[in-house]
Amino acid sequence: MPEILALALTVLLVVLTAAYARRFGIGKEISLAGTRALIQVLILASIILLLFKLPIYWSALVLIAMAAIAGHTTYSRSGKLEGSLPPAIFSIASASALLLVPFFLLGIFPFEPRYVVPTGSILIGNAMNVSSLAIDRYRGEIKNRRAEVEAYLALGANPELAVSACLKQGILSSLIPSIDNMKNLGLVWIPGVMTGMLLSGADPIEAASIQIVIFAAIVAAGFIASSLLLHYSTDSFFTKAAQLREDLD
Amino acid sequence: MNVHLELKNVSKAILRKVNNTRVKIQILSNLDLQVQKGELVTVMGASGSGKTTLLRLINRLSEIDSGIILLNGKDIRDYDPMELRRKVGMVFQVPVVFKGSVRDNLAFGMRLWGDDMDLEALALEAAIPGNLLDADAGQLSVGEKQRVCIARALANRPEVLLLDEPTSSLDAVSAEKVETLLLRLGRERNLTMLWVTHEREQALRISGRILTLKDGRLEEYHA
Numbered sequence: 001m002p003e004i005l006a007l008a009l010t011v012l013l014v015v016l017t018a019a020y021a022r023r024f025g026i027g028k029e030i031s032l033a034g035t036r037a038l039i040q041v042l043i044l045a046s047i048i049l050l051l052f053k054l055p056i057y058w059s060a061l062v063l064i065a066m067a068a069i070a071g072h073t074t075y076s077r078s079g080k081l082e083g084s085l086p087p088a089i090f091s092i093a094s095a096s097a098l099l100l101v102p103f104f105l106l107g108i109f110p111f112e113p114r115y116v117v118p119t120g121s122i123l124i125g126n127a128m129n130v131s132s133l134a135i136d137r138y139r140g141e142i143k144n145r146r147a148e149v150e151a152y153l154a155l156g157a158n159p160e161l162a163v164s165a166c167l168k169q170g171i172l173s174s175l176i177p178s179i180d181n182m183k184n185l186g187l188v189w190i191p192g193v194m195t196g197m198l199l200s201g202a203d204p205i206e207a208a209s210i211q212i213v214i215f216a217a218i219v220a221a222g223f224i225a226s227s228l229l230l231h232y233s234t235d236s237f238f239t240k241a242a243q244l245r246e247d248l249d
Numbered sequence: 250m251n252v253h254l255e256l257k258n259v260s261k262a263i264l265r266k267v268n269n270t271r272v273k274i275q276i277l278s279n280l281d282l283q284v285q286k287g288e289l290v291t292v293m294g295a296s297g298s299g300k301t302t303l304l305r306l307i308n309r310l311s312e313i314d315s316g317i318i319l320l321n322g323k324d325i326r327d328y329d330p331m332e333l334r335r336k337v338g339m340v341f342q343v344p345v346v347f348k349g350s351v352r353d354n355l356a357f358g359m360r361l362w363g364d365d366m367d368l369e370a371l372a373l374e375a376a377i378p379g380n381l382l383d384a385d386a387g388q389l390s391v392g393e394k395q396r397v398c399i400a401r402a403l404a405n406r407p408e409v410l411l412l413d414e415p416t417s418s419l420d421a422v423s424a425e426k427v428e429t430l431l432l433r434l435g436r437e438r439n440l441t442m443l444w445v446t447h448e449r450e451q452a453l454r455i456s457g458r459i460l461t462l463k464d465g466r467l468e469e470y471h472a
Contacts, residue, residue, distance in 0.1 A: 150310055151345040151398075155358060155405060156335040165348065241309055242330040246264065 010038055051113045059113040063120040067093035070128035077132040078233065079139060079248075087232035092131055095225035096123040099217040108213065122193070122214060123221045130174045130222030131229045138163075138170030138230050142237055143248050150244060159238045167230045174226050178219045185215060252322070253286040253441045254307065254409060259316035260465075261302055276302050278465035279316070284409075287439040289432075289457030293446060293470060298462045300445040301342075304411040307443070308337040320409070335362065338407035340431075342414040344394035346386035351377065354386050354397050358404040366404060374437075375400035376430050392423025396430065403434065410435070412444040416451070428455070 014034030021030040051059055071089030078084050100120050102108075109115035142149060142163055152162035185191060186208075190198075193214050197207035237245055261277040276299035284290050294300045305311040307318060309330050318325045325333055335358075347354050352368055359366050372382055375396050381389070386397055395415060402410065412431065416424035432455065435442045446452050452459050452470070459470035 147341070147343065148345050148347075151341065151347075153310060154308060154334055154339040154341075155401065156331045156361060158331060161361075239312065241312060241326075243310055243312060246311070 007038075010034075014038070048113075048117060051117060054113070056111065056113060056116065059116045059120075062117060063096075063124065064093065066121055066124050067096060070124050074128055074131045074135060074229070078135040078236075081135075081139070081233060081236045083236045084135070084229075084233040087229055087236075088131065088135075091225045091228035091232065092124060092127045095127050095221045095228060096120060098224065099123055099221040103213075103217070108210070119214070123217060126178075126218040127221045127225035130178060131225045133177070134170045134174035134226035134230055135233065137173040138166055138233075139237075139248065141166035141169050142244070146244060146248075153242060153244065159242050159244075160234055162244075163234055163237065167234070170230050171223070171226050175219070175223060178222055182215060182219060185212070191215065251286045252283050253288070253320070254282075254284040254443075255319040255322075256280055256282040256307075257317050257319070259306065259318060260314050261299070261306060261311070262314055263302060276465060277306075280466050282460075282467055284441055284443065286441055289435055289442045289444065289455065291444045291446060291452045291455050291457055291459045292462055292467065293449060293452050293459065294462035296447060299465060300447075300462055301413050303462065304339065304413050304443060304445060307409070307411060308334050308339050310339075335405045336407055337409040337411060338402035338405055339411040340395070340399055340402055340413065340415045343418050344391060344398040346389070346394050346397055349386060350383050351386050351389070351397055352382045354401050355382075355404055357401055362405070364404075364406075371400050371404060374434070375403065376426065390423070392419045392427065395419060395423070395427050399427070399431065399434070403438070407440070409441045409443070412442060414445055414447065417447070 014031060018027045018031035018034065021027045047062070051062060068089050070092045071085065074088040074092065075081070075085040078088070100116070100123055103119055104111045104116070109119065145166055149162045149166070153159070181191075191211055194207045194211035197210065198204065237248065239245060259277055259280045259282075260275070262273045262275045264271045265274050266272075280303070282290075292300055292303065302311060306313050307325070309325060320328070320333070320336065328336075347357065351372070355368050355371055356366075358364065359368075368382070369379060372379065377393070377396050377400060381393065386394065389397065395418075399415070410431075415431065416427050419427060428451070431442070431444075434440065442457075444452075444455060444457075446455075460467045461470050
């Protein structure tokens with residue numbers, strides 16, 4: 001029964017917000033986004049329901065598909081930089097997998113689809129956000145610091161050395177939101193996992209412990225994914241003769 | 250005759266943004282040039298005539314569309330690009346110093362190639378006062394920065410030095426100092442130098458062979 005009421009409240013809120021948003025000319029966007037979100041989340045719930053009944057490797061396949069979509073999103077954010085799609089998918093998938101495994105090896109969560117899919121998706125989603133921010137900033141830094149990069153190249157430096165300051169700035173900028181969120185954890189907001197666990201009646205200490213470990217994993221996955229992505233996409237900014245590509249602007 | 254650098258039939262088009270669309274503009278057309286070892290060649294030309302592009306092709310910061318460029322009789326595409334750029338140094342119009350001290354900047358090539366070098370002597374040679382060696386390079390005046398860039402390029406012990414309007418961003422006093430410095434270093438180190446400038450007076454002052462870049466080709470300059 002609560003689920004029917006929750007869905008009814010969602011529809012009501014979307015309709016009311018869209019009606020109000022019409023004054024600002026964004027009524028259509030709000031109603032479209034709200035409807036899309038509602039349908040997508042119901043489809044997702046159905047898939048998860050199905051996954052719970054299927055063998056665990058189906059969950060792995062779903063996570064791989066999620067990582068591929070996440071990689072494509074990050075690739076688009078890079079300005080569809082030639083050759084950067086495989087590194088984007090690989091970085092997000094490998095960083096998320098690396099941080100997902102300990103949860104099950106240490107027995108924090110039982111190795112079941114119910115735990116594998118949501119935890120994996122949190123890691124993939126955040127790794128994607130951080131990687132998108134990182135590649136966007138990296139590209140911007142290289143573009144704006146073309147003179148500096150070419151000064152390095154002109155002295156015989158290889159591309160990796162020539163863009164090392166841009167790479168550092170890209171990673172640093174992408175991690176600022178995660179670092180700020182971590183600093184303010186529990187002060188400004190109660191994060192999603194903890195909220196969910198508290199709402200479903202879990203012990204606050206248990207909820208807090210799970211939240212903090214997930215948060216640490218999120219930051220680590222983002223850091224690893226963005227470092228890998230920037231490292232492996234560096235070649236995409238250069239020609240084979242170590243020339244900074246001219247079509248970056 | 251000891252030809253050091255040779256450009257044969259070199260053509261290059263570049264992309265320029267015109268009204269938000271990229272337009273291909275032919276900037277060099279079947280250009281020929283021969284430079285002897287230790288020779289100083291001055292290239293004059295109006296803004297946008299392709300002077301900078303010409304230099305960028307020689308150290309392969311940009312790629313030629315057609316033709317061939319030979320260094321010591323060998324196609325530059327047969328050199329490792331990093332090794333080529335070590336042999337063919339470049340000084341840019343606007344000096345770019347790297348983060349760190351003047352000493353860090355001068356030692357860049359040394360660290361890169363694992364060479365050993367007397368940085369104090371190098372600084373002295375480039376007219377950089379000894380008390381500036383440990384100063385933050387970012388805080389220097391533009392003229393001082395340009396001298397650091399020249400010394401940094403020389404630390405690689407290049408055979409050829411490409412100079413892309415090296416004094417045009419400097420005030421008159423600094424420009425004169427840098428000009429004198431470059432001429433002295435060129436003589437002392439027997440460097441092959443290609444000096445690009447848009448100033449006719451400077452080209453005449455520098456002496457050496459003067460060429461003008463017009464319609465994508467080089468012509469001998471006659472005063």
